[in-house]
Amino acid sequence: xxxxxxxxxxxxxxxxxxxxxxxxxxxxxxxxxxxxxxxxxxxxxxxxxxxxxxxxxxxxxxxxxxxxxxxxxxxxxxxxxxxxxxxxxxxxxxxxxxxxxxxxxxxxxxxxxxxxxxxxxxxxxxxxxxxxxxxxxxxxxxxxxxxxxxxxxxxxxxxxxxxxxxxxxxxxxxxxxxxxxxxxxxxxxxx
Amino acid sequence: xxxxxxxxxxxxxxxxxxxxxxxxxxxxxxxxxxxxxxxxxxxxxxxxxxxxxxxxxxxxxxxxxxxxxxxxxxxxxxxxxxxxxxxxxxxxxxxxxxxxxxxxxxxxxxxxxxxxxxxxxxxxxxxxxxxxxxxxxxxxxxxxxxxxxxxxxxxxxxxxxxxxxxxxxxxxxxxxxxxxxxxxxxxxxxxxxxxxxxxxxxxxxxxxxxxxxxxxxxxxxxxxxxxxxxxxxxxxxxx
Numbered sequence: 001x002x003x004x005x006x007x008x009x010x011x012x013x014x015x016x017x018x019x020x021x022x023x024x025x026x027x028x029x030x031x032x033x034x035x036x037x038x039x040x041x042x043x044x045x046x047x048x049x050x051x052x053x054x055x056x057x058x059x060x061x062x063x064x065x066x067x068x069x070x071x072x073x074x075x076x077x078x079x080x081x082x083x084x085x086x087x088x089x090x091x092x093x094x095x096x097x098x099x100x101x102x103x104x105x106x107x108x109x110x111x112x113x114x115x116x117x118x119x120x121x122x123x124x125x126x127x128x129x130x131x132x133x134x135x136x137x138x139x140x141x142x143x144x145x146x147x148x149x150x151x152x153x154x155x156x157x158x159x160x161x162x163x164x165x166x167x168x169x170x171x172x173x174x175x176x177x178x179x180x181x182x183x184x185x186x187x188x189x190x191x
Numbered sequence: 192x193x194x195x196x197x198x199x200x201x202x203x204x205x206x207x208x209x210x211x212x213x214x215x216x217x218x219x220x221x222x223x224x225x226x227x228x229x230x231x232x233x234x235x236x237x238x239x240x241x242x243x244x245x246x247x248x249x250x251x252x253x254x255x256x257x258x259x260x261x262x263x264x265x266x267x268x269x270x271x272x273x274x275x276x277x278x279x280x281x282x283x284x285x286x287x288x289x290x291x292x293x294x295x296x297x298x299x300x301x302x303x304x305x306x307x308x309x310x311x312x313x314x315x316x317x318x319x320x321x322x323x324x325x326x327x328x329x330x331x332x333x334x335x336x337x338x339x340x341x342x343x344x345x346x347x348x349x350x351x352x353x354x355x356x357x358x359x360x361x362x363x364x365x366x367x368x369x370x371x372x373x374x375x376x377x378x379x380x381x382x383x384x385x386x387x388x389x390x391x392x393x394x395x396x397x398x399x400x401x402x403x404x405x406x407x408x409x410x411x412x413x414x415x416x417x418x419x420x421x422x423x424x425x426x427x428x429x430x
Contacts, residue, residue, distance in 0.1 A: 030264065030267070033264075033267065034260065034264065037260055037263065038260075041254075041255050041259070041260075042252030042253060042254050042255070043247070043250070043252045045252070045253045045254070045255040046250045046251050046252045046253040047247060047250050049253055050250055055256075059255060059256065059259055062255055062259060063259060063262055063263050063266070066263045066267070067263060067266050067267055070263075070267040080237070081241060081244075084247075085241070085244045085247070088244065088247045089240060089244065096212050125237050125240045125241050125244065126234065126237040126238045126240070126241045127241035127244060128238065128241060128242075131238070131241065131242050132241070132242070132244075132245055135242055135245045136245065150211065150243075151246050151249070153211040153212065153213040154211050154212070154243045154246050155246050155247075155249065155250065157212060158213070159212070159213050159214065159215045160213050160214065160215055161215055163213070178208065178211075178213065179204050179208070182204050182207040182208070183200075183204060185207075185242075186203065186204075186207070189242070
């Protein structure tokens with residue numbers, strides 16, 4: 001599969017500039033790192049706030065995120081994803097780890113432990129330009145309810161048990177809604 | 192649809208669920224096992240994440256507080272002192288509430304380790320096993336020092352408040368069995384800190400060595416040895 005990616009997030013800084021900053025950061029250039037922080041921290045802070053719902057934790061996670069970026073920027077693969085997406089995923093994964101440590105919600109007791117050590121610690125992401133361009137249209141084809149649930153899972157960090165409770169439906173119902181939604185989404189993207 | 196095809200299909204959807212972070216329990220375990228063992232599954236997860244990343248467009252940027260950058264820079268910037276004998280890269284990470292059952296997350300403050308030229312240090316075999324010291328003397332605070340020899344990293348986790356005041360610093364020491372205290376720097380109040388030690392210092396962290404915290408004049412002991420009261424100390428033992 002050919003993977004190309006140049007999509008910028010709306011209103012974000014241009015990818016090329018961020019790519020250069022990421023490269024310099026991975027070489028240990030603190031000034032570039034500071035500029036990278038200045039260009040991207042607002043977006044990442046917004047993501048952390050949305051997931052965690054409070055400033056203190058969001059700031060802690062944001063700090064963790066950039067320390068991780070400082071350490072790991074060399075592993076950023078510009079062919080697989082745009083810098084802002086990679087950064088956003090690092091922030092989201094850190095925030096989700098924090099969220100899971102805070103709230104032990106699970107179908108069984110062991111699950112919380114499982115998640116606590118980093119359920120989504122991988123920071124790899126593959127963006128496909130075609131997928132990205134089509135996604136909005138494909139999301140439109142989903143039922144509004146399903147679309148909102150998928151968005152809530154991704155942006156709010158909600159799990160199946162939480163979503164089921166929030167909607168007042170059995171767990172199995174929630175799973176089948178989401179799974180059907182993902183199948184339709186994939187079907188649409190592959191058309 | 193053949194069984195194989197259906198199985199592939201199910202796994203791709205599981206990858207999507209894992210990318211969403213929506214799974215719990217046995218399903219999460221299964222997804223994580225596959226993620227660790229199956230490159231095809233992992234690529235599916237990565238692709239799904241790339242798709243969902245479009246949702247980030249919906250999130251408005253919010254300006255973080257001004258002082259956050261200085262906190263990050265303090266942690267990230269490498270420090271080299273005294274003829275490369277001691278090279279320290281400070282890594283302060285967040286206090287993870289569950290580790291010691293602490294509630295509330297303090298603003299993570301930078302940990303400052305102010306290094307002076309160290310005394311000559313006898314060379315010993317490098318310690319190979321992880322060790323931990325519980326510093327139990329403090330009345331209002333519990334301190335756990337964990338030593339990871341592979342990463343040459345000392346993690347100091349402090350819950351509660353060490354006695355002291357603004358005019359003084361807390362200084363961290365290692366006291367080799369039968370030896371003199373060697374400073375590991377001063378602490379400035381972070382709840383948890385990850386300190387990477389140079390080889391010369393790492394070799395002092397042997398079983399039976401004592402980790403101690405003293406109250407010193409602001410900025411650290413002026414003499415190179417401890418001058419103030421010990422507020423916490425404990426011996427390193429195999430973890």
